[in-house]
Amino acid sequence: MKQVHPNWWLAAALLVLYPFPANDFFTVQIGAYSLILGTIALSLMILAGYGGMVSLSQLTAAGLAAYMVPILGTNTQGVLGFGWSYWFTLPVAVLTAALFSALVGLIAVRNSGIYMIMITLAVAVSVFFFTRQNYEIFNGFTGYSGIEAPKPFGLDLRAPIPFYYLCLIVAVTFVLTTLYTARTPFGLSLQAVRDNPRRASALGYSVPAVRISAFFLAGIIAGVGGIMLVFLNGRISPGTIGVDVVIDILVIAVVGGLRHPIGPFLGALAFVLLENFAIDLIDRERFNTVIGGAFLLIVLFSPDGLLGLWGRLKPQIGLASMTTKRGSQSSGLDIEPNSLKGRLSNENV
Amino acid sequence: MDRTDALSRLQSAGQYALELEAVNRHFGALVALADINLAVKAGERRAVLGSNGAGKTTLFNAVTGDFLVTTGRIRFYGEDVTTLPAHERIRRGLRRTYQISLLFETLSVRDNLFIACRGISPRRGSLRRSGPSDPDVEMAEILAQAVHLEDTLDDIVGTLSYGQQRQLEIGMSLAGAPRFILFDEPAAGLSPSERKDLIEILDALPSHIGYVIIEHDMDVALRVAVSVSMMHNGRIIKEGTPSEIENDPEIQELYLGSRHG
Secondary structure (H helix, E strand, C coil): CCCCCHHHHHHHHHHHHCCCCCCHHHHHHHHHHHHHHHHHHHHHHHHHHHCCCCCCCHHHHHHHHHHHHHHHCCCCCCCCCCCCCHHHHHHHHHHHHHHHHHHHHHHHCCCCCHHHHHHHHHHHHHHHHHHHHCCCCCCCCCCEECCCCCCHHHCCCCCHHHHHHHHHHHHHHHHHHHHHHHCCHHHHHHHHHHHCHHHHHCCCCCHHHHHHHHHHHHHHHHHHHHHHHHHHHCEECHHHHCHHHHHHHHHHHHHHCCCCCCHHHHHHHHHHHHHHHHHHHCCHHHHHHHHHHHHHHHHHHCCCHHHHHHHHHHHHCCCHHHCCCCCCCCCCCCCCCCCHHHHHHHCCC | CCHHHHHHHHHHCCCEEEEEEEEEEEECCEEEEEEEEEEEECCCEEEEECCCCCCHHHHHHHHHCCCCCCEEEEEECCEECCCCCHHHHHHCCEEECCCCCCCCCCCEHHHHHHHHHHHCCHHHHCCCCCCCCCHHHHHHHHHHHHCCCHHHCCCEHHHCCHHHHHHHHHHHHCCCCCCEEEEECCCCCCCHHHHHHHHHHHHCCCCCCEEEEECCCHHHHHHHCCEEEEEECCEEEEEECHHHHHHCHHHHHHHHHHHHC
């Protein structure tokens, strides 16, 4: 049996009990929303952290899954809407996101570093403009609204507390799956390709195949995140996948930390809190300055994000003894240290 | 049996492991490989000598498939692999080491060797973790022993000493039934005792595994090889047994001259 650090149990208890003292706003707009943004940012963290590939198309993949919900199901706009049941709509929506992500991978994986960022950003921007100008499928500027979460087996997922738990289950499932997959042969080969693509190829691995598979798997996570997002908002329009939001997701992943799948969720929580409460700290006109400044400080003082900040503070506040020990087999909760900076310089080798 | 006998025995029996036919590689105006013809028998151990810039590593990169050749053919055990990508050539039993260790520095020795073992298996993309009884996990431990790294199995590769990284480099090239190996200066930077270890490892290879070794250390090169190819300015200018090469006046002037002079 693997040793699970007591802090993880504490965190789990907090997450499960959170909605009871919290009101609806905190349960949904802070809790569920952070979990959803974290899930979408996790898709980016997997590619960047384990694969050394920064993709700015992951929010776009999530957005396409979100669009599939009113397109394949029902909507009030009178555009398309095939009326499929949720049991078909949701898997097809996730698959769409995964295939889209894999397609982006197919285009982008032969490049690395700044060039991959540019290509994936270009894809994100073109899809954004396409959805805004296309009325036959995406209903243009207006998009779709009036979308509601299903009520499977009489469980109302539109109610705050059940919806929060749905988002929590999704997030925890993906974090655990990510930790598991990182130690599988596929996960190791992805990290091998990150560390040294030339060597991985000289060991029999097809570098493009490993990378594109990673894009596919990351696309599944983005797709599920996108569906949660459309359930939360009840609407999807081009603004949801705009370039500003693409940057938000990147900021969330980097500020949270790319070394552990929990990082994007820390980043998302910090982001959502700042987005909601920065306005109370300062003049309405300047709250973006507060958000930007806070992230600048985090990245300046901790290049590996909030995760790294925690790692550095821990010994100073007397928690040093609680650091997990490395067993003979990795516990799965520790991950190979590798800052974004280190990876980018690796690519020059 | 002396080396000449061993060489003629190899040349009379068995197929060629590696055949290069009129291979050229240009980088812009630079001719890195010029009309290379090379045939190495299965099980043969060949040293490639030559000064820096002679094209030895370029030759290895061309054979591995790190880049494609400009013209010419490369055959591996009779199969034309000229246009195959590197990973396909590796899956056919070709292996190589690098002059400067190319390892997965953020992963452990165990992971590095496991990745090497799994690379040539169809289960390389498995989404299930491998238990301790998995053949590739066991093989990783055996390989660690073979290159004297059994005590560092769980160390992160980036923290290993230079010599240990060189040993791991060799261990990874031995994963999964290799048929032919390219060793690119395996002794570079090793201490005399580490060199002795290296020769031991090379001598312990099963006799059906042939290899080509690039080595500046003549003591290592001429000790382990039964045949020698001499490269100069992207060409192979001489082939022969170690003693023929050592005593060739032209070679002495070109290459060994600096050593004795």
